[in-house]
Amino acid sequence: MFRDSAVGLEAQGDDRGAVLRWEKVVEIDPDWQEGWCRLGEALARLDRLEEAQRAWRQGPWHPRCVEAQGRAWLDEHPAWALESFEKLSVLTSQEPYTDLLLARALARIEPNRGAAAIDRYLRRAGEPTPDLVPAVREVAGALDDPETALALYTRASDLDETVAADLAEPLLELQVDVRATELMGATATPLTGPQRRVLDEARAAFGQGRLDDARALLEQLADRVARSPDVWATLADVREAQGDIAGAEAAIQLARTLDPLSGDLHARASEILAEHYGYRFDEEALAALDRALDVREDPALLERHARLAMRAGRPRAARRSLERLVELGHAETAGPLLADLDRERPAPLQLPPVPPPEGVDPRAWRAVHRARVYEERARLQDGDWDRDLLARAEASADEALALAPDDRMALHQRARLHALAGERADAIALYRRSLDADRDQPEVLGRLAKLLALEGDPEADATLLRAAGAGSPYALVELARRDVRAHRYLSARQHLDRYFRANSSSPWHDEAVRLREHVRTVSFAVAAGGVALALTVLLVPLLVRWRRRRGLGLLAFIERHPRSLPEVARLLSSIRHEVIKHNISSVPALVDRVEAGEAPPAAWVAERLFGGNGAVARFRDYTAQLEGLAARAGERLNLRHRDPVFAEGIRAMDGIAALEGRVGARTLGSLARHADVLVGPFYERVGTLLEGVCVVSLDRASVEEAWAAVVAEAPHRAEGVVLTCEMGQGARIRIARADLLDILVNLLRNALEASAEEGRTRLGVRLDEDEDFVTGLVRVEIRVCDDVEKRLTTAMIRGRYIDRGLGIAVDLSSRAGGSIHVEPEDGWKKAVVVRLPMEERA
Amino acid sequence: MRVLVVEDGYEYSETLGEFLADGFTWVRAGSGPEALRLLDGSTFDAVFLDMRFDRVPLAELLGDMEATADRFNGDDVQARAFLEDHQGLFVLAALREAGCGLPVLVSYDFGNEEARWERIRTRQGPVDYLPDNASPAVIAGKLAAFSR
Structure with missing residues (x-):
C-alpha cells in the first residue's frame, strides 16, 4: 500500500510525500533493497544528500544504490x-x-x-x-x-x-x-655532402641486399648526425628487413619527431605498426595515418586508412575516408568498401514453436529436456563427467518419469543416465520397459544390446542380432566389426551396406567408414589377383619405409619450435598422469589377481583400459594432440617411427588395444609385458625427455651480450653510462635463448633511454631468487636497476600505454610462465624485475 | 587402515577400492575444502593426496587466485592452471594449517626435483611421495610404512 502510494506521489512530483511513504516501506520491510534505493533517490532530489547516502548504504547489493x-x-x-x-x-x-x-x-x-x-x-x-x-x-x-x-x-x-x-x-x-x-x-639537422654520400652508400648496400653493411653505415652515421630524419628513416627500413621490428619502429618514430611535416614518415610508421604487431597497435597505426593525411591528402593513404579503420572496428572513421575518396573521384576504389560497410545482416529465419507430443505432460516434456541439457553440460573436455551436473540431470529425469511414467523419451533419458553412472541393471530394466511398449525401436535395441554385452548377459548376442535386424546403426557397425575381426569380409560388407543405405551420420559413422575402407582394401587386393598382389608386395614395403622415414621426433620438433615447449610439456605430463597413473599402473594388480585364479574385474577393465576415457583412448588422443601441435607449426611429427621414446610406448599401447574383449588368463602374459613397458621404461623416458631442452644459463655473459646489442643500436645514448652486474653463480631457466635475450635487450634499452633523457649515468642488473612457500618452486629474479625519476608502475608496464619494448618483455615473460614488476631497490630509484621459473631438475 | 583419498576424479578411490580392499578403508574427498570438512568430523590414519585438480570448480580450488595471477602478469588463465597443477600442495598446506598432523602420501614424482622436495618435506611434517607409475601394491607398502 505504502509502496504504491510512494510511486504515485513520485509520479505527481511530490518528493516530500514520497520520502515519507518510502520511509514507511523500509520500516516495514528493511531487507527490501529496492525500497532503500527509491528512498535515497527521492531524498537526493530534495538535496538531502547525507540522508540519501545513509539510505543507499542499506542496499549494499542493489546496483542502483551502489552506483548512486x-x-x-x-x-x-x-x-x-x-x-x-x-x-x-x-x-x-x-x-x-x-x-x-x-x-x-x-x-x-x-x-x-x-x-x-x-x-x-x-x-x-x-x-x-x-x-x-x-x-x-x-x-x-x-x-x-x-x-x-x-x-x-x-x-x-x-x-x-x-x-x-x-x-x-x-x-x-x-x-x-x-x-x-x-x-x-622538430629540429632536424641537414646532412653535409660527405654525410649524404654515406647515406647513399648505405642505401645502395640495402638495395643490393647487404643488410649488415647498410646497418653498420647508418648506425655510425646516426651516431654522428643524431637529428637527421633521412638517416633514421633509412635505418628503419634496414632494421625492418632484418626482422628487428622494435628497432625499426624506434627509428621511424624518431624520424617522425624530427620531421613532423613529412607525410611519408607518418605513413611509414603506420605501415610498420599495422603490419608487424598482429593488429595489437592498429589504433596507433591509424593515428599515424591521420597525421599523414593531415599533411598530404593522398588517395592511396585514404584507402589504407579506410581498410585499417575497418579492421580496427572503427566504421565511422572508415566511412569518412571512403566518402572523401569518392569526392576525390575514386568511387571505383571506395565503392566495394562502402558496400562492405553498408552490408546488413539478414533477419534470422523463424520457425513456429514445437508443442510437446500429444498426451505428454508439458512439465514432463520440459523436465526431460532439462535433463538432456544437464547431461550435455556435465560432459567435460577430457571425456570425464561433472558429477554435480549429472546429479541434476538425474533429478530432472526422475521428475519427468514421475510426471509421465510411460513416456519413452523420459525412459530413455533416465536409462542413459543410469548407464553413465554404471547402474547398468537399472538402465537395462528401463530400456526393456520401453521395448515392451514398442518393440520396433532400433536405437533402443542397440543400446540394450551394448549394455547386455557389458554385463556379460547370455542374451546379448541375440539382442544385437535383433537390433541389427531392426536397423540399429550401432548393431550393424558392431556386427561388421566382429566380421572383420573374424575375416568374414562378405558378411561385413553386407552389414555395412545396410548401414550406409540408412545412415549418413551416427556416433559410429567414423568407425563404419573405417571398416568400409578396410573391407574395400581387402576386397580389392583379392580381386586384383596375382599381378596386383605382386605389385603390392613390392610397393607396400617401399611406402611403409617412406612413411617411416618422413617426419620428426619430438625433440627435433621442439628444437625447431621452442615456443611449443609449454604445450608439449603439458601433454607429456598428461600422458604420465592420465594414462599411466590413473590406469596402467594398476595392471600389475590385475595380473596378480587373475594369476591367483580370480576372474578379471570386467567393468574395471572395460572402463579403465578400453573405455572412451580409458588408457588406450586417452593415450591416442594425447599423441594425436602432439601431432596436431606439430601440424599447426607446419611440421610432421612421426612419433611412431622417428621418436625412440614414443615408438616403444605406441607399440606397447597397440599391444594392449589388441587385447580388447580378450583380457583373461590366456592373454595375461601379453598384457603384463606391454604394461611393464609403459609403467617402466616408457614412463621414465617420458619424464626425462624434456630434461635439458631449452634450458639456458642466465649469467654475466648473457647480460653483457644483451647490453652490447643495446649499445650498438644507439652508441651516443650509452656514452658515459656504466652498467654493473651482480649475477652471483648465475641460474638455469627454461626458455628459448632468443626470448631471454629479447627480454634483457628490451629492459636494458628502456632503462638506457629513460636514463639518457634524465642524464643518469649508471644502470645495474642483479640476480636474486624468490621461493614460493607452498609449492617450493623457486623463481629467478632479474632486477634491472636505474636512477630514473620518471614514474613507472607495474600497472603501466602491463597496460597498453607503455613503450612496446616493455610490452614485448611482458609477452615473453608471460609465455615463459613468469612475470614483470616495478619494485623499490636499495641504492637505486627503482628496479624493473622479471621473475622466471628456475629449472629444478638436475 | 582408514585412508582419506583427496582427488578431483574417482580414479584412485575406485582403483584402490578394486585392488586394495583388504585392510584398507578408502574415503574420498573431491576437493581441499571437502577434505577439511571430512577431517573435522571423522578419524583417519593417513591421507592420500593427488596433485593435479583440473576438474573442480574455481570456487573449490585452494590458493589465492589474485596473488597467483600476479605471478603471471595478471593472466587468470595461467593462474588457474598453476593452482590446478599444484593443488595437492595447496591442500597439504591447508591441512597442516588446520592442525592436521596425519601422515600424507602425495602422488607426484619428485624424484627429479630433490631440492624442491626437501623444501616441502621440511615444512610439511610427515609426508612422502610416490611417482605416477606406482602400482597399488607400492601404494599399500608406503601407507603401511606410515603406520609403522
Whole structure:
C-alpha cells in the first residue's frame, strides 16, 4: 500500500510525500533493497544528500544504490567511488557503462587505468551513454601523455555525432597543442655532402641486399648526425628487413619527431605498426595515418586508412575516408568498401514453436529436456563427467518419469543416465520397459544390446542380432566389426551396406567408414589377383619405409619450435598422469589377481583400459594432440617411427588395444609385458625427455651480450653510462635463448633511454631468487636497476600505454610462465624485475 | 587402515577400492575444502593426496587466485592452471594449517626435483611421495610404512 502510494506521489512530483511513504516501506520491510534505493533517490532530489547516502548504504547489493553512492563520492573520495564502481561492475556482470564510471573515478587516481577503462567501453558499447563525454574529458585532462588523450577524444568522437559535437572544441584545442609541441621539437639537422654520400652508400648496400653493411653505415652515421630524419628513416627500413621490428619502429618514430611535416614518415610508421604487431597497435597505426593525411591528402593513404579503420572496428572513421575518396573521384576504389560497410545482416529465419507430443505432460516434456541439457553440460573436455551436473540431470529425469511414467523419451533419458553412472541393471530394466511398449525401436535395441554385452548377459548376442535386424546403426557397425575381426569380409560388407543405405551420420559413422575402407582394401587386393598382389608386395614395403622415414621426433620438433615447449610439456605430463597413473599402473594388480585364479574385474577393465576415457583412448588422443601441435607449426611429427621414446610406448599401447574383449588368463602374459613397458621404461623416458631442452644459463655473459646489442643500436645514448652486474653463480631457466635475450635487450634499452633523457649515468642488473612457500618452486629474479625519476608502475608496464619494448618483455615473460614488476631497490630509484621459473631438475 | 583419498576424479578411490580392499578403508574427498570438512568430523590414519585438480570448480580450488595471477602478469588463465597443477600442495598446506598432523602420501614424482622436495618435506611434517607409475601394491607398502 505504502509502496504504491510512494510511486504515485513520485509520479505527481511530490518528493516530500514520497520520502515519507518510502520511509514507511523500509520500516516495514528493511531487507527490501529496492525500497532503500527509491528512498535515497527521492531524498537526493530534495538535496538531502547525507540522508540519501545513509539510505543507499542499506542496499549494499542493489546496483542502483551502489552506483548512486559511488557517484556521490566521485569528487571528494574517488578511491571510495572506485570501490563502489568495481562492485557495481560485478553486480551488473560488467555492463559496458560501468567502465565509464570506473574511468571517472580512475581519472582522479590513476588516469592511465582510466584510459584503459574507456578503451574497454569503446570496444564493447553500441550506443553512447551519458557518462561518456565527462569520462573522456576527465581522463584526457588528467593524462600526462597528450597522444593518448588525443586518441581517446578521436575514438569517442567516432562513436556518435552528438558525442563528436560535444568533444569537438577540446579535441581541436588538444590537436593544436600536440602539433605545436611537435613542431617545437622538430629540429632536424641537414646532412653535409660527405654525410649524404654515406647515406647513399648505405642505401645502395640495402638495395643490393647487404643488410649488415647498410646497418653498420647508418648506425655510425646516426651516431654522428643524431637529428637527421633521412638517416633514421633509412635505418628503419634496414632494421625492418632484418626482422628487428622494435628497432625499426624506434627509428621511424624518431624520424617522425624530427620531421613532423613529412607525410611519408607518418605513413611509414603506420605501415610498420599495422603490419608487424598482429593488429595489437592498429589504433596507433591509424593515428599515424591521420597525421599523414593531415599533411598530404593522398588517395592511396585514404584507402589504407579506410581498410585499417575497418579492421580496427572503427566504421565511422572508415566511412569518412571512403566518402572523401569518392569526392576525390575514386568511387571505383571506395565503392566495394562502402558496400562492405553498408552490408546488413539478414533477419534470422523463424520457425513456429514445437508443442510437446500429444498426451505428454508439458512439465514432463520440459523436465526431460532439462535433463538432456544437464547431461550435455556435465560432459567435460577430457571425456570425464561433472558429477554435480549429472546429479541434476538425474533429478530432472526422475521428475519427468514421475510426471509421465510411460513416456519413452523420459525412459530413455533416465536409462542413459543410469548407464553413465554404471547402474547398468537399472538402465537395462528401463530400456526393456520401453521395448515392451514398442518393440520396433532400433536405437533402443542397440543400446540394450551394448549394455547386455557389458554385463556379460547370455542374451546379448541375440539382442544385437535383433537390433541389427531392426536397423540399429550401432548393431550393424558392431556386427561388421566382429566380421572383420573374424575375416568374414562378405558378411561385413553386407552389414555395412545396410548401414550406409540408412545412415549418413551416427556416433559410429567414423568407425563404419573405417571398416568400409578396410573391407574395400581387402576386397580389392583379392580381386586384383596375382599381378596386383605382386605389385603390392613390392610397393607396400617401399611406402611403409617412406612413411617411416618422413617426419620428426619430438625433440627435433621442439628444437625447431621452442615456443611449443609449454604445450608439449603439458601433454607429456598428461600422458604420465592420465594414462599411466590413473590406469596402467594398476595392471600389475590385475595380473596378480587373475594369476591367483580370480576372474578379471570386467567393468574395471572395460572402463579403465578400453573405455572412451580409458588408457588406450586417452593415450591416442594425447599423441594425436602432439601431432596436431606439430601440424599447426607446419611440421610432421612421426612419433611412431622417428621418436625412440614414443615408438616403444605406441607399440606397447597397440599391444594392449589388441587385447580388447580378450583380457583373461590366456592373454595375461601379453598384457603384463606391454604394461611393464609403459609403467617402466616408457614412463621414465617420458619424464626425462624434456630434461635439458631449452634450458639456458642466465649469467654475466648473457647480460653483457644483451647490453652490447643495446649499445650498438644507439652508441651516443650509452656514452658515459656504466652498467654493473651482480649475477652471483648465475641460474638455469627454461626458455628459448632468443626470448631471454629479447627480454634483457628490451629492459636494458628502456632503462638506457629513460636514463639518457634524465642524464643518469649508471644502470645495474642483479640476480636474486624468490621461493614460493607452498609449492617450493623457486623463481629467478632479474632486477634491472636505474636512477630514473620518471614514474613507472607495474600497472603501466602491463597496460597498453607503455613503450612496446616493455610490452614485448611482458609477452615473453608471460609465455615463459613468469612475470614483470616495478619494485623499490636499495641504492637505486627503482628496479624493473622479471621473475622466471628456475629449472629444478638436475 | 582408514585412508582419506583427496582427488578431483574417482580414479584412485575406485582403483584402490578394486585392488586394495583388504585392510584398507578408502574415503574420498573431491576437493581441499571437502577434505577439511571430512577431517573435522571423522578419524583417519593417513591421507592420500593427488596433485593435479583440473576438474573442480574455481570456487573449490585452494590458493589465492589474485596473488597467483600476479605471478603471471595478471593472466587468470595461467593462474588457474598453476593452482590446478599444484593443488595437492595447496591442500597439504591447508591441512597442516588446520592442525592436521596425519601422515600424507602425495602422488607426484619428485624424484627429479630433490631440492624442491626437501623444501616441502621440511615444512610439511610427515609426508612422502610416490611417482605416477606406482602400482597399488607400492601404494599399500608406503601407507603401511606410515603406520609403522
